[in-house]
Amino acid sequence: MARGFDEYFGHSSGHWGEYFDPPLEENGRMIRTQGYIADICTDRALGFIDKNKDRPFFCFVPFTTPHSPWSAPEKEWQQFKDKPITQRATDPDKEDINETRCVLAMMENQDANVGRVLAKLDELRLRDNTILFYFSDNGPNTSRWTGGMKGKKAGTDEGSVRSVGYLSWPAKLPAGKTLTQISGAIDLLPTLLSLAGIPRVGDKPLDGRDLSPLLFDQSANWLDRPIFTTWAGRVSVRTQQHRLDEQGRLFDMVADPGQTEPINDRQPEVAARLTAAVQAWRKEVFPAPYPSALESKGKNGLRPAVANAVDPRPFTVGYCEFPISMLEARDGEPNGDVRRSSNAPNCSFFVNWTKTEDSIVWLIDVHTTGRYEVSIDYTCPEADVGSEVALSFRDSRLKGRVTYGWDPPLNTNQDTLPRPHGESQLKEFRPLKLGEIQLEQGVAPLTLQALEIPGKSVMDVRRLTLTLLP
Numbered sequence: 173m174a175r176g177f178d179e180y181f182g183h184s185s186g187h188w189g190e191y192f193d194p195p196l197e198e199n200g201r202m203i204r205t206q207g208y209i210a211d212i213c214t215d216r217a218l219g220f221i222d223k224n225k226d227r228p229f230f231c232f233v234p235f236t237t238p239h240s241p242w243s244a245p246e247k248e249w250q251q252f253k254d255k256p257i258t259q260r261a262t263d264p265d266k267e268d269i270n271e272t273r274c275v276l277a278m279m280e281n282q283d284a285n286v287g288r289v290l291a292k293l294d295e296l297r298l299r300d301n302t303i304l305f306y307f308s309d310n311g312p313n314t315s316r317w318t319g320g321m322k323g324k325k326a327g328t329d330e331g332s333v334r335s336v337g338y339l340s341w342p343a344k345l346p347a348g349k350t351l352t353q354i355s356g357a358i359d360l361l362p363t364l365l366s367l368a369g370i371p372r373v374g375d376k377p378l379d380g381r382d383l384s385p386l387l388f389d390q391s392a393n394w395l396d397r398p399i400f401t402t403w404a405g406r407v408s409v410r411t412q413q414h415r416l417d418e419q420g421r422l423f424d425m426v427a428d429p430g431q432t433e434p435i436n437d438r439q440p441e442v443a444a445r446l447t448a449a450v451q452a453w454r455k456e457v458f459p460a461p462y463p464s465a466l467e468s469k470g471k472n473g474l475r476p477a478v479a480n481a482v483d484p485r486p487f488t489v490g491y492c493e494f495p496i497s498m499l500e501a502r503d504g505e506p507n508g509d510v511r512r513s514s515n516a517p518n519c520s521f522f523v524n525w526t527k528t529e530d531s532i533v534w535l536i537d538v539h540t541t542g543r544y545e546v547s548i549d550y551t552c553p554e555a556d557v558g559s560e561v562a563l564s565f566r567d568s569r570l571k572g573r574v575t576y577g578w579d580p581p582l583n584t585n586q587d588t589l590p591r592p593h594g595e596s597q598l599k600e601f602r603p604l605k606l607g608e609i610q611l612e613q614g615v616a617p618l619t620l621q622a623l624e625i626p627g628k629s630v631m632d633v634r635r636l637t638l639t640l641l642p
Contacts, residue, residue, distance in 0.1 A: 363383040519598065543597045547606060549636075557577045
């Protein structure tokens with residue numbers, strides 16, 4: 173909501189570990205919902221559309237599915253669990269057929285939910301003059317059909333980043349038109365602003381282009397451009413005809429869309445030009461490390477750290493417009509013997525907090541100086557109750573105790589297929605109110621440590637919430 177939305181419902185911790193009866197954020201507060209996550213989010217979207225039917229509105233519905241963990245509603249799973257898979261992965265030996273079936277079941281559910289949105293617009297007679305854009309964020313997260321393209325999610329090749337995109341506006345745009353020019357998510361802002369006739373707020377340069385000339389057949393002066401892709405520091409660049417991959421290999425994407433034969437030796441000037449473009453883009457876009465006093469104390473002693481491990485940027489907290497800031501375990505750094513509940517940080521929680529030398533750290537950027545209420549979503553066995561903890565930021569410090577036991581079991585009723593290795597099962601967490609702390613504006617580590625540990629462990633930690641007080 174600090175980004176300008178009037179209402180927010182969903183989650184902000186990567187993909188989610190609970191699809192059935194999930195805990196979700198509602199305008200800054202966690203609530204436990206009932207049903208399947210895509211159905212629940214669609215219900216909220218329909219309610220929002222109905223409430224705003226008499227005025228212009230913007231509704232963004234980013235479905236969690238399809239993604240691991242593999243959980244589909246029973247109706248859709250029964251429809252697909254025995255189906256033969258005829259469209260196979262580029263490398264079929266790496267494909268898990270049952271996972272693909274579950275993906276198809278999840279997509280069947282998503283298709284139905286998209287249909288519900290369209291039906292609502294038809295019911296309200298808004299369909300003709302509503303701009304609809306349906307797209308995905310990257311290639312598949314497992315080996316499955318990509319039309320012969322190379323790569324999947326967590327890469328920078330064509331199959332890793334090329335995604336479906338459908339745009340509909342019956343009152344203004346012709347049906348059945350296909351754009352062959354390359355485009356990217358960076359083009360969404362300028363394009364949607366142009367189509368809606370809304371002036372842009374802000375004057376920082378945009379990387380994307382307004383695609384409306386292409387949509388309205390005014391493409392005579394459309395110039396080729398590079399589109400860059402990065403993942404974990406690796407960079408690839410795509411033009412209308414070529415892709416230079418993260419290893420510097422050049423491919424002709426028109427003649428060889430599967431990236432099977434590098435052509436550096438045949439077109440060295442193109443390879444050199446795109447290599448220089450990647451170097452310039454890196455210099456412009458990649459941020460310098462944020463200075464930090466973070467130190468990680470592990471088995472090999474102290475080691476300096478400069479930022480959050482998952483994302484090097486600090487997390488901005490404390491907007492007056494939206495005073496609630498949730499710091500997920502996903503975005504924190506475990507130090508000492510503290511570890512995550514799974515290898516994948518998304519939707520994980522911190523466990524094995526057993527020593528006073530251990531700590532949990534978030535690198536934050538405090539936007540507004542003031543008093544903040546602090547709560548921790550936690551679990552703790554009754555036998556371990558009583559640990560004293562301290563939260564510190566610069567010269568400010570807050571102490572509190574784990575005063576109540578709460579030790580629910582892990583939820584084991586979520587998965588259609590066995591949960592992939594590295595993804596955490598979840599449980600019900602409760603908020604522990606720690607107190608209030610004074611935070612001064614600026615960037616520094618927010619550190620949670622234990623001062624006394626009377627039991628075997630301090631607590632398991634799902635998130636820390638800061639609320640700027642009036």
